[in-house]
Amino acid sequence: MSKKPLQFTLNGANKAVFVEDGQNLLDVLRREVGDFAPKYGCGQGTCGSCTVLIDGKPHLSCLTLAERSEGASIETASGLADGPDLHPLQDAFMEHFAAQCGYCTSGMLMAAKALLDHTPTPTREEVVEAIAGNVCRCTGYEPIINAILDAAARGRRFSA
Template sequence: MAKKPVQFRLNGSEKAVFVDEGQNLLDVLRRGVGDLTPKYGCGQGTCGTCTVLIDGEPHLSCLTLAETIDGRQVSTTAGLARGSELHPLQAAFMDGFAAQCGYCTPGMLMAASALLERNPDPSREDIVEAISGNICRCTGYEPIINAILAAAKAGGARRYG
């Protein structure tokens, strides 16, 4: 099968990989460049746990053809913290017990960070709408919504590489 070269920026770093025809972005991120923060939950675009940002917009990496990201910017949970300093969303998720098993957390954080980027002062309804594509089976969502509200109050909007 023909491989195709793809160059993109991942959390600010240049990446160059060869991808298979039809290979999805989730697989390229996890096995191609070793960023294990996006998770496989369904492979069919229904659970949101593989959510990443492409040029700042949330996308489901399991449904994104890897070759389409050539020349674009991809952000994942691996790029949220600045060194050992947590992003306000990460700190709020910890303080608010918004992560239990943790499996949906990277996708939730990406969906929430995209929201705070475009709307630094979201209402509760805005938050519910923003994470409506992300399934959590542990928390019942309330701690997550509250954590995102708390992060917004703490100045959660911040630009990414």
């Protein structure tokens, strides 16, 4: 199989890689770029642990053809913190104990960021809807919902 060049920005930084035909974005991010924040969960778009933002919208990177990301702006949980300063959502997740094993967390954070970027003061129902595609087996969701609502209630600005 031939490889194709692909350029995009990852958390604001330019990336240029060669990708296989049919290679999915999650695979490219983890293997070619070395960003291990998006997780491989089910590999079929039903668990949400691979959630990344493409041009501001949440996408399942395991189902996204990498070559369709040409020129796109991709955000992952790796880009949330600014040096030692955590993103408000990360702070809220910590304070509300919204992670246990942590496998869903990076996907949850990106689903939440997609929501708050567009809906800074969401209702509880909107939060539930936003993370409805992300599976968590540990927390029972309540701490995650509370963390997202708290992050929103603090009125902080949400920009990566």
